[in-house]
Amino acid sequence: MASSRVQPKTAGTYVRRVIVIAYLFFLVVWPVSLVVKHTFDGGFGNITTALSDPVVTDALRLTVYVAIWAVVINTVFGIGVSLLLVRYEFPGRSVLSALIDLPLAVSPVVVGLALLLAYGGTNGLFGPFLNSIGFQVAFATPGIILATAFVSLPLVIRELVPTLQEIGTDQEQAARSLGAGPWATFRRITLPSIKWALVYGVVLSLARSLGEFGAVKVISGNIAQQTQTATLVVEQKYQDFEQETAYATSFLLTLIAIAALVVITILRPKDKSDGN
Amino acid sequence: MGIEIQGINKNFGDFVALDDINLSIPTGRLTALLGPSGGGKSTLLRIIAGLESADSGVVEIEGIDATHLPAQKRNVGFVFQHYAAFKHMSVAKNIAFGLEIRKKPKAEIAAKVDELLKLVHLSQFAHRLPSQLSGGQRQRMALARALAIEPTVLLLDEPFGALDAKVRKELRDWLRRLHDEVHVTTVFVTHDQEEALEVADTIVVINEGRIEQVGSPDDLYDKPASEFVLSFLGPVTRLRGELVRPHDIFLSRSEIPSAVAGTISRFTRIGFEARFDVTPADGSEPVIVEMTRNEALSEDLKPGDAVWLKHVTGIPATR
Numbered sequence: 186m187a188s189s190r191v192q193p194k195t196a197g198t199y200v201r202r203v204i205v206i207a208y209l210f211f212l213v214v215w216p217v218s219l220v221v222k223h224t225f226d227g228g229f230g231n232i233t234t235a236l237s238d239p240v241v242t243d244a245l246r247l248t249v250y251v252a253i254w255a256v257v258i259n260t261v262f263g264i265g266v267s268l269l270l271v272r273y274e275f276p277g278r279s280v281l282s283a284l285i286d287l288p289l290a291v292s293p294v295v296v297g298l299a300l301l302l303a304y305g306g307t308n309g310l311f312g313p314f315l316n317s318i319g320f321q322v323a324f325a326t327p328g329i330i331l332a333t334a335f336v337s338l339p340l341v342i343r344e345l346v347p348t349l350q351e352i353g354t355d356q357e358q359a360a361r362s363l364g365a366g367p368w369a370t371f372r373r374i375t376l377p378s379i380k381w382a383l384v385y386g387v388v389l390s391l392a393r394s395l396g397e398f399g400a401v402k403v404i405s406g407n408i409a410q411q412t413q414t415a416t417l418v419v420e421q422k423y424q425d426f427e428q429e430t431a432y433a434t435s436f437l438l439t440l441i442a443i444a445a446l447v448v449i450t451i452l453r454p455k456d457k458s459d460g461n
Numbered sequence: 462m463g464i465e466i467q468g469i470n471k472n473f474g475d476f477v478a479l480d481d482i483n484l485s486i487p488t489g490r491l492t493a494l495l496g497p498s499g500g501g502k503s504t505l506l507r508i509i510a511g512l513e514s515a516d517s518g519v520v521e522i523e524g525i526d527a528t529h530l531p532a533q534k535r536n537v538g539f540v541f542q543h544y545a546a547f548k549h550m551s552v553a554k555n556i557a558f559g560l561e562i563r564k565k566p567k568a569e570i571a572a573k574v575d576e577l578l579k580l581v582h583l584s585q586f587a588h589r590l591p592s593q594l595s596g597g598q599r600q601r602m603a604l605a606r607a608l609a610i611e612p613t614v615l616l617l618d619e620p621f622g623a624l625d626a627k628v629r630k631e632l633r634d635w636l637r638r639l640h641d642e643v644h645v646t647t648v649f650v651t652h653d654q655e656e657a658l659e660v661a662d663t664i665v666v667i668n669e670g671r672i673e674q675v676g677s678p679d680d681l682y683d684k685p686a687s688e689f690v691l692s693f694l695g696p697v698t699r700l701r702g703e704l705v706r707p708h709d710i711f712l713s714r715s716e717i718p719s720a721v722a723g724t725i726s727r728f729t730r731i732g733f734e735a736r737f738d739v740t741p742a743d744g745s746e747p748v749i750v751e752m753t754r755n756e757a758l759s760e761d762l763k764p765g766d767a768v769w770l771k772h773v774t775g776i777p778a779t780r
Contacts (some may be wrong), residue, residue, distance in 0.1 A: 355545035358512050359603075361532040362539040363559035363610055373558075377549045 217439065224436040226429070235433035240409050241418055245437065248415040251326065251401075252394035255333040259390050260383070263341030268375075270342075271349040288338050296335050297403025304328060304404075324406035329414065332400035337393040344386030345379055352378045381453060388449050392442040462523055463488040463646055464509060464614060469518035471504055471670075478504045479515070480670040486614075486648060486663075488523070491640045493661035494650045497693070501670040502650045503618055509648065510539045510616050523613050523646075538607030538645075542619040544599040546591035552602050553578065553587040559610035577605040580639070597628040601635075608643065617649035621656070633660055654694045658682065666690050698749040700772055707751040711771045712737065714760065720769035723748065728764055730754065737762065739770060 192198075224231050235241045269275075270282055288296065304322035305312045315322055322328045356378065360370040376383075398416040405412040413421070415438050423431040464486040471479040478501045486492050494502040507513035509520055511532035520527050527535050547555050553574050560570045578584045581601040583594075591599055600620060607615060620636070621629040637660050640647055651657050657664050658678045666673040666681065666689075674686040685691035688704055698707045701721060713720065726747055727738035735757035738747040748770060762768070 355541050355543060356547055358532070359539065359541060359545035359547070359606075360558065362510055362512065362535075362537055363606065364533045364536070364562045365558075366533055369562060374547060 220432055220435050220439065223428070223432040231429040231433040232436070235430045235437070238430060240413070241415075241422075241430060241434055243410045244413050244415045244418040245434070247326070247329070247413070248395055248438075249441075251329050251333050251414060252391055254330045255337055255394040256387055256391050258330070258334045259337055259341050260387055263338075263345060263386060263390075264379075264383070267342050267345035267349055270346055272354070285339050285342050288336050293332075293336050293397065293399030293401075294403055297332055297400035300328065300332055300335070300400070300404050304331070323404055324408070324412060326412070328404040329401050329412060332404045333394045333397050336397055336400055337390040340390040340393060341383070341386035344382045344389070348379050348382035349375075384452070385449060388445045391445055395438060395441055463490075464523075464648070465519075465521040466505075466509070467519045467521075469505070469508060469520070470516045471501075471508065471513070472516055477670050479508075482518070482670075482672060484665060484672060484675070486646065488646050489644050490662040491637070491647045491649070491660060492663045492665060493657035494648060494665050494667055495654060495657040495693070496652065496667035496673075498652055500668045502652075502667045505667065506616050506618050506648060506650050509614070510537050511535045512539070536610065536613045538610060538612030538615040540600070540603050540607050540615070540617040540620050542622045544591070544596075544603045544623075546599050546603060548591055551588050551590060552583055552594070555591065555602055556605045556609050558606060563610070573609060577609055580608075580642075581605040595628075596624050597632055600624065600632065604636075604639075608645070612645060614646045614648065617647070619650050619652070622651075629656075636660060658694070666693065668693075696749070696751070699746065700748050700770060703772065705772050707736070707749040709773050710748065710750045711773050712739070712750050712752065712760075712762075713769045713771070714762075714766070715769070717769045717771055720771040721748070722767070722769055725762060725764050725766045725768060728757075728762070737768075739768060741770075 266281075266285065270278065270285075301309065301323055303310050303312075304315065306316050306321060306323050307313065309323065312323060320327070322331065352375075356374050357370050360374045365373065396416060397414075398420070401414055402417055402420075405414065405417070407413055407417050407421070409418075409421070415434055419431045419434050419438070422428070422434065464484075466482055466484040466486075469479050469482040471477075482501075482505060494505060496502045504513060508515045509522070511527065511530060511534075515528070518528070522535060522537070547558065550558070556574045556577050557570050560573060565573075574587075575584075578587055581604060583598060583602060583605070586594060586598065586602075591602065594602065604617075604620075617636075621632050624632065633656055636649075649660075658681075661678060663675065664678055664681050665675050668689055674681060674690050676684070681690060682694055685694065691697060691704055691706075696707055697704050698710075699705075700710060716722070721741050723739040723741040725737050726740045729736040729738075733754050735752050735754050737750045737752075737757075739750055740747045750770065
């Protein structure tokens, strides 16, 4: 690959840089830094207050629990659907591909409402049946996991599909001809090839799951210490004039997401060049 | 024995890739499937390997009906045009793959990998990744990987197609020598007639999904079954409507009875070869005549000279 020559720096170069930096600063850095600033207004007081509030700790625990389940579901189904989309020809493939982007396009509130219609305990399509066998979806943890998995569904798939297309089937065919069955081929050839795309998709999916609000608010019922996730606590505390706790909880949510992204940046190999 | 192929048909939609192919490939020999791109030769190779399935017909490998065996049960070594190296594994790990899948003891795998690394001259690269190798080295690694499982047959799909001319020629000689050492039944696909003529014991010419001719390189060159085979295996020109090889035309400065009279219209030197375009006196298409540089110099031939052309008898021509 030819390395591109560095262009001479002109006044325009600096103008463009300033515009980009100002844009990112006012849109992302400054607002987020204000949350951090307000969190630490009185030292670590706000954090300790928040962490000693059982409403907050229960919500954080539920959020992490839900996010992990949503990520596990999205990873397993994401790999399956990606392989289906890339490796097989079947009628309706392009429809499926378009449907996968739906959760990104539709408002999460609509997602929550749709799930409530399908799985609601009294009026929902499946709800009454599931209730009768003792499995409550709406206003319970399964519903929250369902909603979270729904909104973060495309993230793993959209990372995997281009990578699978790029690696092609040659290596897999070579493995088959060398005696590897389908599972051995997947585990020893396909999975290592898509490893980084998968990790990236999982982290994006995790970050999205931790931050989900709209869909969860509708389906969870927002019951404190039962179905209230961290984002819902932030909203409630803010409205209840407990801003300090709201800031501290926001800060903790941001911290988890940033930590995940930092871990990825450290783990990801510098050289992404492939074999050919 | 060897590979027996009976009544193989394969269509891709409306396109007929293979049309009732029957072929016997003998054990221990090096066979080339030769033909133009899109002629069906790669499809046939992939059907033998089990990477593609035929619409109908039977494939037997060393007496075992393999028609419905999946690729991983056929014990076939396959080498791909673009190497198909396992990019995340070292050269040694690539070669060991088939043996690890077969759960061979560690010591046995290490010994076998060592032996194969020596065979393909990659011992000092054992711990490199494929991305750190040249194209020729990667293809040698792919060959070692395929040979590691001690395959019943070794199949190579345009193995040297992605390499530059010089490396291609080196690897071709090396494959021939390797085969003389290893003696595994080998089938390789190529569209390069020189490669097939130089390396193969037997050549199968395939065009438009059908077998045109099967024979030794000499058979095919000297007794081509069709105009297609004659023209695919080497340069051709027309003399009195007959398709002949340019180096099989005798060119004389003095009149010969019943020869074609003409005038040299062009002279080209390509290394040790001299090429003349001769326009016949009747004004038909120019005839191409080839000879060695020395022959051309001793006759002192130049454009504008009157010459007589005659096809050297006892050498094939097709009408």
